[in-house]
Amino acid sequence: MIDLRLLREHPEVVRSAYAKRGGVRGMDRVIELDEEYRARLREVEELRAEHNRASKAIGQSPPEQRPQAIAQAKALADRLKNTEPALEELTVTLDTAAAYLPNLPHESVPPGMSEDDNVVEREVGGAPELDFEALDHVALGERLGIFDGDRAVKTSGSRFVYLLGAGVMLELSLVRFTMDLLVEQGFTPIVPPVLVRKHAMYGTGFFPADEFEYYRVDADDLYLTGTSEVSIAAMRSDEILASEELPLRYAGFSSCFRREAGTYGKDTKGLIRVHQFDKIEQFSFAHPARSWDEYERIRANQEHILQALEIPYRVLVMCAGDLGSGAAKKVDHEAWLPGARRYLELTSATNATDYQARRLQVRTREEGGTKLVHTLNGTACAVSRTIVALLENHQRADGSVGIPRALQPYTGFDEIRPP
RNA sequence: GGUGGGGUACCGAAGUGGCCAUAACGGGAUCGCCUCGAAAGCGAUUGAGGGUUCACGCCCUCCGCGGGUUCGAAUCCCGCCCCCACCGCCA
Numbered sequence: 001m002i003d004l005r006l007l008r009e010h011p012e013v014v015r016s017a018y019a020k021r022g023g024v025r026g027m028d029r030v031i032e033l034d035e036e037y038r039a040r041l042r043e044v045e046e047l048r049a050e051h052n053r054a055s056k057a058i059g060q061s062p063p064e065q066r067p068q069a070i071a072q073a074k075a076l077a078d079r080l081k082n083t084e085p086a087l088e089e090l091t092v093t094l095d096t097a098a099a100y101l102p103n104l105p106h107e108s109v110p111p112g113m114s115e116d117d118n119v120v121e122r123e124v125g126g127a128p129e130l131d132f133e134a135l136d137h138v139a140l141g142e143r144l145g146i147f148d149g150d151r152a153v154k155t156s157g158s159r160f161v162y163l164l165g166a167g168v169m170l171e172l173s174l175v176r177f178t179m180d181l182l183v184e185q186g187f188t189p190i191v192p193p194v195l196v197r198k199h200a201m202y203g204t205g206f207f208p209a210d211e212f213e214y215y216r217v218d219a220d221d222l223y224l225t226g227t228s229e230v231s232i233a234a235m236r237s238d239e240i241l242a243s244e245e246l247p248l249r250y251a252g253f254s255s256c257f258r259r260e261a262g263t264y265g266k267d268t269k270g271l272i273r274v275h276q277f278d279k280i281e282q283f284s285f286a287h288p289a290r291s292w293d294e295y296e297r298i299r300a301n302q303e304h305i306l307q308a309l310e311i312p313y314r315v316l317v318m319c320a321g322d323l324g325s326g327a328a329k330k331v332d333h334e335a336w337l338p339g340a341r342r343y344l345e346l347t348s349a350t351n352a353t354d355y356q357a358r359r360l361q362v363r364t365r366e367e368g369g370t371k372l373v374h375t376l377n378g379t380a381c382a383v384s385r386t387i388v389a390l391l392e393n394h395q396r397a398d399g400s401v402g403i404p405r406a407l408q409p410y411t412g413f414d415e416i417r418p419p
Numbered sequence: 420g421g422u423g424g425g426g427u428a429c430c431g432a433a434g435u436g437g438c439c440a441u442a443a444c445g446g447g448a449u450c451g452c453c454u455c456g457a458a459a460g461c462g463a464u465u466g467a468g469g470g471u472u473c474a475c476g477c478c479c480u481c482c483g484c485g486g487g488u489u490c491g492a493a494u495c496c497c498g499c500c501c502c503c504a505c506c507g508c509c510a
Binding site: 071 | 429470479491501
């Protein structure tokens, strides 16, 4: 949800922001509806005031005057009953229409309509020099015996995987390495619930648009979260945060569940696209005046991690048309996979500004009132995809895979060899 | 799984049809007085959202949520959501 007051008072600001994505249909309709709504609201409130006065007068009037006073109040009550439904209807129409308006893209977001207009801002690390034929992560993982997708089909179906042996140690090491780094940056580690109520999915904006993407536990009417962002953001809903405690930084570690509906036949083997994976996510509640600094901090952490793991990557800035509805800016880091000879999205960082906070009602106290906070999220380490990138980039001719130096204190070994 | 109890402001809590909604009472917080300083004591302040106005202000809504009865609902009726306690089971 965007700020209707801004739209009302400065429609030209909203219009020019939306122009970057080729305009937003429905914007003018919302302006009209808002105007109609307020006109009708004034009408109803005036009636209510009159009715309140009439009702109150009854209690104080002498008994012989009561029948007349009651009749008078009743007439007003009837008029209200005839007027109020139209207001309610307008409220719903307005809210529904307004909910479709996407967040305003930040000034630094490139214009564009689709993913073709996304901008590669930088490439870091370059492709590694391999003097042998590089294998993709599926071949490497099978040879090393660190994951087993074929048997996971027996127990759970496609797109599930058993992680085994050194693969597990690698995961645990990545988790601890990432957590240590984030704690140093002022993030509080958190393991959130992965089953949440429906309102948490709505509040964070994943519902209703992407409802089909998530698992539902029918018997209890709970949903499996696709990212810890959901439970972390919803944790502070309906709260007014003290401005001294902002930014509130959380490093969430959880399993993530995605149905991957509509992706049949894409990345069916291996770890790239699985229904269940573990991820460490950065999430910040920031003061609205300082959220872009916070955004840069989150992005810097992402790059720091990729560099420490010696994974070559490129920085992809999403254009206005490819932002989704809640994001004011979104930047991805895509790792180069020498085996698969393609780029793979490893992290994504979003500043939702006040869009998500408005739904969740997370505010802070300001001089003379309250103000919505800004919410930001950014992947720190999506474990399975990070393992993919590590395997492909650190593979050697003899089939072994090296462990980057920064990770070795955590793994306790410096390479993984075929058994 | 069984049986009860409960959702009122920052927290606890009273309120069973108008005299109880900024909302009793207690606590907390903030400011002031007192003090060398503090504690204690005394005094004052302390919810959110919305409409309207240049402004002072005025008005509307909110007692878990949604309906109903009534001139009038925290209070009566119906439906839903959520929380807690005890027993049973359980890593």
